[in-house]
Amino acid sequence: xxxxxxxxxxxxxxxxxxxxxxxxxxxxxxxxxxxxxxxxxxxxxxxxxxxxxxxxxxxxxxxxxxxxxxxxxxxxxxxxxxxxxxxxxxxxxxxxxxxxxxxxxxxxxxxxxxxxxxxxxxxxxxxxxxxxxxxxxxxxxxxxxxxxxxxxxxxxxxxxxxxxxxxxxxxxxxxxxxxxxxxxxxxxxxxxxxxxxxx
Amino acid sequence: xxxxxxxxxxxxxxxxxxxxxxxxxxxxxxxxxxxxxxxxxxxxxxxxxxxxxxxxxxxxxxxxxxxxxxxxxxxxxxxxxxxxxxxxxxxxxxxxxxxxxxxxxxxxxxxxxxxxxxxxxxxxxxxxxxxxxxxxxxxxxxxxxxxxxxxxxxxxxxxxxxxxxxxxxxxxxxxxxxxxxxxxxxxxxxxxxxxxxxx
Numbered sequence: 015x016x017x018x019x020x021x022x023x024x025x026x027x028x029x030x031x032x033x034x035x036x037x038x039x040x041x042x043x044x045x046x047x048x049x050x051x052x053x054x055x056x057x058x059x060x061x062x063x064x065x066x067x068x069x070x071x072x073x074x075x076x077x078x079x080x081x082x083x084x085x086x087x088x089x090x091x092x093x094x095x096x097x098x099x100x101x102x103x104x105x106x107x108x109x110x111x112x113x114x115x116x117x118x119x120x121x122x123x124x125x126x127x128x129x130x131x132x133x134x135x136x137x138x139x140x141x142x143x144x145x146x147x148x149x150x151x152x153x154x155x156x157x158x159x160x161x162x163x164x165x166x167x168x169x170x171x172x173x174x175x176x177x178x179x180x181x182x183x184x185x186x187x188x189x190x191x192x193x194x195x196x197x198x199x200x201x202x203x204x205x206x207x208x209x210x211x212x213x
Numbered sequence: 214x215x216x217x218x219x220x221x222x223x224x225x226x227x228x229x230x231x232x233x234x235x236x237x238x239x240x241x242x243x244x245x246x247x248x249x250x251x252x253x254x255x256x257x258x259x260x261x262x263x264x265x266x267x268x269x270x271x272x273x274x275x276x277x278x279x280x281x282x283x284x285x286x287x288x289x290x291x292x293x294x295x296x297x298x299x300x301x302x303x304x305x306x307x308x309x310x311x312x313x314x315x316x317x318x319x320x321x322x323x324x325x326x327x328x329x330x331x332x333x334x335x336x337x338x339x340x341x342x343x344x345x346x347x348x349x350x351x352x353x354x355x356x357x358x359x360x361x362x363x364x365x366x367x368x369x370x371x372x373x374x375x376x377x378x379x380x381x382x383x384x385x386x387x388x389x390x391x392x393x394x395x396x397x398x399x400x401x402x403x404x405x406x407x408x409x410x411x412x
Contacts, residue, residue: 062351063313077301079308086301102276102285105304109278112312114262152261 015040018057018068020047022128024120024177025080026067027211031173032084034209036091048128080177081108084170093170103164107171110149111178118146119178122185132186143186150192153179157194161201168205176202181211214239217256217267219246221327223319223376224279225266226410230372231283233408235290247327279376280307283369292369302363306370309348310377317345318377321384331385342385349391352378356393360400367404375401380410 017033019026019042033040045056045066053064061068061078069077069086077083085105088094095101122142125135132139153175156163163171180199182189189196202208216232218225218241232239244255244265252263260267260277268276268285276282284304287293294300321341324334331338352374355362362370379398381388388395401407 062355063309071298075298077298077305079305079312081308082301082304085304086297089297089300098285098288099270099274099276101288102281105281105284106276106278109280109308109311110262112308113278113315116312117316156261 015072016043016070017041018043018045018060018066018070020045020066021212023047023066024123024181024211025065025116027209028080028170028173028177029067029069029083030213031209032087032093032170035093035207036087038087047124081112081170081174084108084174088170093168093173095165095167095169097165100165104169104171107163108174110152111174114145114149114152115175115178118142118149119182119185119187122146122187123178123181124185126186127181127184139186146182146185146187150179150182150187150189150195154192154194157198161198168202172198172202214271215242215269216240217242217244217259217265217269219244219265220411222246222265223322223380223410224264224315226408227279227369227372227376228266228268228282229412230408231286231292231369234292234406235286237286246323280311280369280373283307283373287369292367292372294364294366294368296364299364303368303370306362307373309351310373313344313348313351314374314377317341317348318381318384318386321345321386322377322380323384325385326380326383338385345381345384345386349378349381349386349388349394353391353393356397360397367401371397371401 017029017040021044047066057064057068060070060076063078065078067080067083069083071077077086085094094104122139125139126132160166162168163175176199179195216228216239218229220243256263256267259269259275262277264277266279266282268282270276276285284293293303321338324338325331359365361367362374375398378394
């Protein structure tokens, strides 16, 4: 199995973290996230969005979207709950992550931390910070009521939302106002089998 | 069961379409998408994103995110496939929808069609059209190979992506370059049990 991957990507980290927890071996193919000129050549016919992560299974089939990959491997393991409402809640938080978290936290981080272009994106960053802080507030509210995002167990919803939340400061966010988020980040990073971004 | 709903929302339409196909009765509560001043009062504690659709189940639990609601009701019916890879592909297209389709097609439509503010958003619209056309191209490519987005059957992935794709022209998009998308829109609208947006 091959993972079209990028070391610095929070979306790719999610997949690497789950595959490590499940002890599933795979080959990593590093894909550039700044020079995207070879994306169609590399990922055309494999991922409609031409993004990483993209997974190539042993039988040659492909699967895209980090959270869909988490579900594919996670379903049937302790990292996806069994009750219908809890399963849908896991998906709820993963859709929230792709709509409210990633487009704000990851994009701000990309501009500041990966492109080094904070000044060039000064106007757009204001909008990202505002919307990203609303998302952090919502996560903090949920985590003030429980240790994990869904039910009372660590799940792929936590892996998903952790992906860019633990990198928020790279995007100019301040996590000080979110004590429940900070405690949860520490809980995730203290779990057995935790894989750091740069591993 | 109660659905916090909006008549004009493609995200809400998805849920109304699936519930109609499954003949599940529910009460609709119309929520304003322009004046959002009562959102916390109305949806606080029910949906972290304070958006519609939000579902209130008979036992008082809530569920948010249109695509998570589709999964909750669709899983175990003919609208969600049974094979693990096909199930993950349904999720792949629904995550694609929330990341690549909705933020471009729905937001352009909101500015032009619901706010009547095409001139005010002229600059931002250029970016939405560019990214939205990339998404339409990817959907067209997939639909040039098959009648439906996943496997050979209509699924909640089709309901999800149809939601805003069939409203693309309201956002200033031209579907003429996408013949496979246009044929698929007609296929969806010709299915028994199809519910129009204004129903």
